[in-house]
Amino acid sequence: MPEQSNDYRVVVFGAGGVGKSSIVLRFIKGTFRESYIPTIEDTYRQVISCNKNICTLQITDTTGSHQFPAMQRLSISKGHAFILVYSVCSKQSLEELRPIWAQIREIKGQDITQIPVMLVGNKCDESAELKEVTQTEGQAEATRWGVSFMETSAKTNHNVRELFQELLNLEKSRNVSLQFDGKKQKKQKKKEKKEKESNGAVSVDDQAGTSGAGGKDKCLLM
Numbered sequence: 001m002p003e004q005s006n007d008y009r010v011v012v013f014g015a016g017g018v019g020k021s022s023i024v025l026r027f028i029k030g031t032f033r034e035s036y037i038p039t040i041e042d043t044y045r046q047v048i049s050c051n052k053n054i055c056t057l058q059i060t061d062t063t064g065s066h067q068f069p070a071m072q073r074l075s076i077s078k079g080h081a082f083i084l085v086y087s088v089c090s091k092q093s094l095e096e097l098r099p100i101w102a103q104i105r106e107i108k109g110q111d112i113t114q115i116p117v118m119l120v121g122n123k124c125d126e127s128a129e130l131k132e133v134t135q136t137e138g139q140a141e142a143t144r145w146g147v148s149f150m151e152t153s154a155k156t157n158h159n160v161r162e163l164f165q166e167l168l169n170l171e172k173s174r175n176v177s178l179q180f181d182g183k184k185q186k187k188q189k190k191k192e193k194k195e196k197e198s199n200g201a202v203s204v205d206d207q208a209g210t211s212g213a214g215g216k217d218k219c220l221l222m
């Protein structure tokens with residue numbers, strides 16, 4: 001298959017049950033489910049802006065428990081940016097990310113600080129007595145690894161959009177940004193759209209949505 005240079009590919013890695021799918025579904029669809037359905041592999045697409053042009057943000061939600069080494073290597077080779085998720089309630093889930101981080105470094109063959117990589121401590125809504133990794137410990141590990149860090153909660157929607165925005169901000173080789181409507185921003189975006197249309201710009205419906213990605217979001221073409 002020919003390389004689609006218009007795609008910006010983000011890969012989400014982490015142990016089983018840490019909340020990878022929950023983060024992605026919260027971001028793409030704005031939903032959260034309490035029940036746990038392990039993932040084989042899902043890909044979601046969202047229209048974003050790249051160098052002031054339309055671009056597809058492709059998010060690959062990987063399996064936490066049945067990752068084939070060859071699949072993992074392929075995902076890393078093809079990926080432009082990486083989200084490494086652990087659960088703040090499991091120190092082991094943080095430790096399990098280390099080999100993936102090392103493999104990203106090895107496969108990309110460049111200074112890891114040049115690649116957008118975010119270490120994410122999910123489930124930060126959980127009560128203090130259940131937590132095994134403090135924010136300070138997570139941040140310290142990220143600093144050692146030379147990557148960025150954030151705590152999130154897919155459940156309460158804490159830092160989820162910020163995570164993707166921040167990840168795109170880390171991209172140095174092109175100017176990628178989220179441009180789709182959040183509910184809160186709808187009015188504002190409508191206003192912007194009107195203004196842009198009157199200036200001759202175009203608005204594009206979200207064409208994406210494999211695996212159930214909702215089709216309501218919009219992206220403004222500059």
Ligand SMILES: Nc1nc2c(ncn2[C@@H]2O[C@H](COP(=O)(O)OP(=O)(O)OP(=O)(O)O)[C@@H](O)[C@H]2O)c(=O)[nH]1
Pocket residue numbers: 014015016017018019020021022023033034035036037038039040062063064065122123124125126152153154155156
């Ligand atoms: N309290 C809390 N629970 C969460 C959060 N995110 C996910 N969960 C729960 O954790 C469980 C696992 O979530 P998933 O998103 O399926 O985990 P996953 O990392 O995709 O798991 P695999 O697909 O097996 O690798 C589910 O029961 C979710 O409801 C969170 O932020 N807070």
Ligand SMILES: [Mg+2]
Pocket residue numbers: 020021022037038039061062063064
């Ligand atoms: Mg999953």
